[in-house]
Each structure stands twice: as C-alpha cells, then as structure tokens.
Amino acid sequence: MGGTVTVEALRDALELSWAADTSRSRVWSASNRAKGQCAVTACVVQDYLGGEIYHSVATLPGGETFSHYFNVIDGRSVDLTKQQFPSGTTFTEPAPKTKGYPSTREYCLSYEDMVRRYRTLAERTARYLGTGR
Numbered sequence: 001m002g003g004t005v006t007v008e009a010l011r012d013a014l015e016l017s018w019a020a021d022t023s024r025s026r027v028w029s030a031s032n033r034a035k036g037q038c039a040v041t042a043c044v045v046q047d048y049l050g051g052e053i054y055h056s057v058a059t060l061p062g063g064e065t066f067s068h069y070f071n072v073i074d075g076r077s078v079d080l081t082k083q084q085f086p087s088g089t090t091f092t093e094p095a096p097k098t099k100g101y102p103s104t105r106e107y108c109l110s111y112e113d114m115v116r117r118y119r120t121l122a123e124r125t126a127r128y129l130g131t132g133r
Contacts, residue, residue: 005048005129011080014041017124022117034084039108040121041081042069046105047122049073053104055097061088069108070094 018033018041025036034041042053051073058068068091070079077094101107109115 005131007049007078007080009129010045010048010125013125013128014044014080014121016128017121019124022121022124024114024117032084034081037084037121038067038069038081039114040118042071043105043108043118044122044125045071045073045078045080049078051078052096053108054094055104056091056094058085059090059092060086069097069104 018037020028022040023036028035046053051071053069054072056068058066096104097107098104099107
C-alpha cells in the first residue's frame with residue numbers, strides 16, 4: 001500500500017474529508033477541523049502508509065486531558081491531527097494502547113461508533129485522492 005501516496009497528499013485529502021460526522025468531539029467546528037479526528041485519521045494513515053498507531057495523553061495548558069492517537073512510520077512520528085491542540089499542550093510518552101487487542105488499531109476499531117467514523121473518513125479520503133478504495 002505504501003509509496004503511492006505522499007504524506008502531504010494524504011494530509012490534504014484528510015483535511016478536506018474531516019467533518020462533524022467523522023469527529024469524536026461533540027463540539028467539532030470548521031475552525032478546528034482536526035478536533036476529535038485523531039484515532040480515525042491514524043487508522044486511515046496506516047491504511048496508506050503502514051507503520052504503527054501510538055497513543056499518548058494530551059494535557060492542555062488549563063489541565064484538561066485528552067486521549068491522542070498518531071502514527072509512527074519507519075521510526076518517525078506522523079501526527080496529522082496535532083494542530084487540534086493549543087500551544088502549550090504537553091503529551092505523555094507515546095506507547096501502543098491495545099487493552100488486550102493485538103494492536104492499537106484493533107483496539108480503536110473495537111468500538112462501533114469508531115468503525116462508522118473510520119469508514120466515512122476512509123471513503124471520503126479515497127475520493128479526494130482518486131484511489132476509489
């Protein structure tokens with residue numbers, strides 16, 4: 001799968017594909033399109049570029065915490081949703097989050113709502129990339 005789509009092209013397609021129906025956040029808005037998109041985005045990125053999905057906890061400057069997922073590909077962090085967090089946000093040490101599943105991806109996709117959001121995002125992204133997946 002990897003090699004045919006660049007990270008930049010994938011980022012552009014994802015940004016165009018993000019919407020309220022692909023976000024985990026109930027307060028998603030077009031002014032912060034990446035909000036609540038990390039797990040579904042990490043799964044779509046893995047579809048195209050391979051690698052692993054990692055998890056960390058984001059702590060906003062005010063102390064509020066959020067679960068955050070991103071990709072590690074060939075030892076390099078690829079986080080296409082980090083911009084959802086304000087400046088000054090800190091992150092815990094990244095690690096897989098499997099909760100008894102074989103992979104972080106399988107854990108994430110063990111939730112019915114996540115599967116629905118992932119399928120929607122994957123279909124839109126494929127259309128923007130012209131891959132017709």
